[in-house]
Amino acid sequence: MNIDKSKRAGNGLGSKLPNVGTTIFTVMSKLATETDAINLSQGFPGFDCSPELVSLVEHYLRKGFNQYAPMVGVPALREALARKTFDQYNVAYDPDTEITITSGATEAIFAAITAVVRPDHKAGPDEVIVFEPAYDSYVPAIELNGGVPVYVTLTPPDYAIDWQVVRNKITDRTRLILVNTPHNPTGHVWTNDDLDQLAAIVHDRDIWIVSDEVYEHILFDGREHHSLMTHPVLQERTFVIGSFGKTFHITGWKIGYCLAPKELSVEFRKIHQYLTFSTVTPMQYALADYLKEPEHYRQLPDFYQRKRDLFLDGLRGSRFTIEPTEGSFFQTVSYAAITDEPDYDLAVRLTKEIGVASIPVSVFYNQKNDYKILRFCFAKDDAILAEAAERLSKL
Ligand code: PMP
Numbered sequence: 001m002n003i004d005k006s007k008r009a010g011n012g013l014g015s016k017l018p019n020v021g022t023t024i025f026t027v028m029s030k031l032a033t034e035t036d037a038i039n040l041s042q043g044f045p046g047f048d049c050s051p052e053l054v055s056l057v058e059h060y061l062r063k064g065f066n067q068y069a070p071m072v073g074v075p076a077l078r079e080a081l082a083r084k085t086f087d088q089y090n091v092a093y094d095p096d097t098e099i100t101i102t103s104g105a106t107e108a109i110f111a112a113i114t115a116v117v118r119p120d121h122k123a124g125p126d127e128v129i130v131f132e133p134a135y136d137s138y139v140p141a142i143e144l145n146g147g148v149p150v151y152v153t154l155t156p157p158d159y160a161i162d163w164q165v166v167r168n169k170i171t172d173r174t175r176l177i178l179v180n181t182p183h184n185p186t187g188h189v190w191t192n193d194d195l196d197q198l199a200a201i202v203h204d205r206d207i208w209i210v211s212d213e214v215y216e217h218i219l220f221d222g223r224e225h226h227s228l229m230t231h232p233v234l235q236e237r238t239f240v241i242g243s244f245g246k247t248f249h250i251t252g253w254k255i256g257y258c259l260a261p262k263e264l265s266v267e268f269r270k271i272h273q274y275l276t277f278s279t280v281t282p283m284q285y286a287l288a289d290y291l292k293e294p295e296h297y298r299q300l301p302d303f304y305q306r307k308r309d310l311f312l313d314g315l316r317g318s319r320f321t322i323e324p325t326e327g328s329f330f331q332t333v334s335y336a337a338i339t340d341e342p343d344y345d346l347a348v349r350l351t352k353e354i355g356v357a358s359i360p361v362s363v364f365y366n367q368k369n370d371y372k373i374l375r376f377c378f379a380k381d382d383a384i385l386a387e388a389a390e391r392l393s394k395l
C-alpha cells in the first residue's frame with residue numbers, strides 16, 4: 001500500500017509548546033562530545049558518588065527490593081528526610097503526610113506547579129511570578145497548565161531582587177511565586193531579608209510558593225542557606241523542592257522530594273500519583289541509610305568551594321570579569337571586555353576552537369537578554385578545571 005506521508009495524522013498535531021526546542025543542556029553536552037571538548041556546560045558532577053552508596057544500592061537490589069515503592073516514597077527515606085530537615089532547619093514535617101519522594105526535582109516542580117496553577121481562575125489564567133534568568137523547566141510547566149509567567153528580571157553582576165518591582169507585578173490574578181535559592185544559573189543566594197520581603201507580600205494574599213532548593217547544601221564563604229520553610233509565613237504556603245542528585249553526586253538516579261504542609265501535599269500527591277506513581281525502589285532504601293550520616297552532606301561547601309577557587313585562580317590572569325559565585329556549582333563570568341559576540345555564538349565557538357563548553361546565560365531569559373555572560377559548571381575533577389581555565393585564559 002502506498003502511504004501519502006503528507007496526509008499522516010501527525011501533521012495536524014500542532015504543538016502545546018511551540019517555542020520549546022531541545023534544552024541547551026542537551027545541545028551543549030552533545031556539541032562537547034562531538035568536538036571532544038571539556039564539558040563545563042550541563043550541570044552534573046564529573047566524578048563518581050561514594051562507593052558506600054553504591055554498595056547500599058547493591059545490597060537492596062540483591063535483597064529483592066525490586067518492586068514498586070509506595071506511591072509517596074519508602075517510609076524509611078521519608079523518616080530520614082524528616083529527621084535531617086528538623087536537625088538542619090528546626091522545622092518538623094510529618095513523614096506520612098507532608099513528605100513525598102519524586103523522580104527528581106524536575107517531577108516535583110512540575111507536580112507542584114500543576115497542583116496550583118489554573119487556566120481559568122478569576123475570569124482569566126493564573127499569573128506566576130518568575131525571577132529570570134530562570135531554570136528551564138519552570139515556564140513550560142506553567143504554560144502547560146494554562147498559566148501566564150510574569151517576569152521579574154534580575155541583572156548582573158549581583159542579580160539582587162528589587163522588591164518594589166515584585167510588588168508592582170502582583171495582581172489579583174497572581175497565584176504562585178517561583179523561588180530558586182541557591183540560584184541556577186547565577187549562584188545568587190537569598191538572604192533573610194529576602195524572606196521577610198516575600199512574606200510581607202504574600203501574608204494576606206492567596207499566593208502559593210514553589211521553592212526550588214536543590215543546591216541547599218552548596219553555599220560558599222560561610223553563607224547559610226535560608227530555606228523558605230524557616231519563615232512561618234512562607235512555610236505554610238510553600239512547596240519546598242529538593243534533589244539528592246546535587247547533594248550526593250547522583251544526578252543520574254533522578255530522585256527528589258517535596259516538603260509541604262499537609263493540605264498542599266494532598267494536592268501534590270494527586271498529581272504525582274499520575275505522573276510517575278512512585279520512584280525507583282532500591283535507591284530509596286540506600287539513601288535512607290546513607291542520610292543517617294550528616295557528614296555526607298556537611299562537607300559539601302568545603303568540597304565545592306575548593307573547586308570554585310581552583311577554577312577562579314586559573315582564570316585570574318584572563319580577561320573575563322568574575323564575581324565569585326555564592327552557591328550552587330556554577331560560576332558565571334562576563335566576557336564583555338573580550339568580545340561583543342552573542343553569548344550563544346561565543347559558547348559554541350569556545351567549544352569548537354578551544355575545547356571548553358559552557359552555557360550562554362541568555363537562554364534563561366524570556367527575551368533572550370544577552371548580558372555577555374557564560375555559565376561554567378565546576379563540579380569536575382581538579383585537573384579538568386585547571387586545564388579548562390588555562391585554555392580560557394589564552395583568549
Ligand atoms: N532545579 C534546578 C535549579 C536544577 O539546577 C536542577 C538540575 N540541575 C533541577 C531543578 C532538576 O533536578 P533533578 O535532576 O533532581 O530533576
Ligand code: GLN
Nearest residue numbers: 025026041042043044184
Ligand atoms: N540542571 C542541570 C543544569 O543546569 C541540567 C539538567 C538537565 O540537563 N536537564 O545544567
